[in-house]
Amino acid sequence: MRGSDDPVPPPVGGMLWSLTGDIRGLLMLPAALTMQVAHPAVGAGVDEHSVFRTDPWGRGERSLRSLQLWVYGGAAAAEEGRRLRALHRTIQGTDSRGRRYHALSPENYAWVHATGFPVYQYACRYLYRPLTSEQERQLYAEWLQVGRVLGIHDRDMPGTIEEFWPYYRKILADELEATAVVQDLVATDRPVPAPDRGPLPLRLLLKRCWPVLMPLFVRFRRFVTIGLMPPDARAAIGLPWTSRQERRLRRLGRVVRAVVPVLPERLRYLPLARAAREAARESPGPARPHGRRVL
Numbered sequence: 001m002r003g004s005d006d007p008v009p010p011p012v013g014g015m016l017w018s019l020t021g022d023i024r025g026l027l028m029l030p031a032a033l034t035m036q037v038a039h040p041a042v043g044a045g046v047d048e049h050s051v052f053r054t055d056p057w058g059r060g061e062r063s064l065r066s067l068q069l070w071v072y073g074g075a076a077a078a079e080e081g082r083r084l085r086a087l088h089r090t091i092q093g094t095d096s097r098g099r100r101y102h103a104l105s106p107e108n109y110a111w112v113h114a115t116g117f118p119v120y121q122y123a124c125r126y127l128y129r130p131l132t133s134e135q136e137r138q139l140y141a142e143w144l145q146v147g148r149v150l151g152i153h154d155r156d157m158p159g160t161i162e163e164f165w166p167y168y169r170k171i172l173a174d175e176l177e178a179t180a181v182v183q184d185l186v187a188t189d190r191p192v193p194a195p196d197r198g199p200l201p202l203r204l205l206l207k208r209c210w211p212v213l214m215p216l217f218v219r220f221r222r223f224v225t226i227g228l229m230p231p232d233a234r235a236a237i238g239l240p241w242t243s244r245q246e247r248r249l250r251r252l253g254r255v256v257r258a259v260v261p262v263l264p265e266r267l268r269y270l271p272l273a274r275a276a277r278e279a280a281r282e283s284p285g286p287a288r289p290h291g292r293r294v295l
Contacts, residue, residue, distance in 0.1 A: 009145065021274065022270075024260055032115045037181040038175075039175050040095040040099070044094065044095040045091050053184065057193070078149055084150060085151045113150060121230075126227075135295075137161060187222075195210075
């Protein structure tokens with residue numbers, strides 16, 4: 001049950017309600033994660049305290065579940081925010097520039113959250129359609145709501161889009177670099193363990209085929225990580241992107257835009273999102289989305 005002082009998650013039927021649980025979000029996540037760890041403090045924290053190298057699939061599954069809870073969790077959203085803050089309370093050390101860091105320092109914690117907005121704003125033009133000015137404003141307002149769920153104070157995040165972009169560009173100019181974690185996330189020559197999630201027959205099949213599939217996977221991961229990252233962030237980190245790759249990304253986007261919208265809901269939406277959407281349809285009152293499509 002949500003406490004009276006708990007922050008309110010984004011609205012049912014809003015921008016994030018449409019974007020976060022759609023399977024196309026899986027293509028956007030690597031770009032946002034890479035932008036996060038390109039900040040030296042965040043990169044150092046992940047490098048020293050995360051299991052992303054030894055348990056990438058488990059780490060990814062937990063991150064994805066957490067993201068879904070922020071939007072679709074209802075009363076569980078604020079509880080997840082408290083859990084994450086408690087989890088990060090002891091994460092501290094020294095970054096690659098010799099500066100002391102703490103995971104919950106406002107500038108670090110806010111940047112981790114902030115990266116999602118420019119990635120959504122940029123990647124939608126490939127995977128959905130370009131956002132209108134009104135949609136961008138709505139998306140940013142909802143992203144601020146998610147920030148409150150995570151315990152980010154309003155004073156630590158730009159309050160408007162007009163304030164966001166100068167903040168964003170300053171971080172790009174002053175902080176971002178190709179940290180060790182960034183290099184791992186875009187590498188194509190470093191081994192990745194076979195997936196260990198899902199039904200047992202599928203896991204066994206993937207394990208058997210992984211020597212062939214892994215090179216394809218890491219190349220595709222690098223492609224969507226760099227391609228769906230805003231160009232100014234890509235340039236700030238020093239990640240190369242060619243006109244030929246851009247043409248391939250546009251072709252991929254055309255296929256995704258044609259296929260995903262016609263998929264049945266059980267295939268288009270991730271489980272937590274699908275359950276929340278079903279519950280909202282069955283719920284009487286103003287929270288019911290009435291089938292409205294934002295994107």
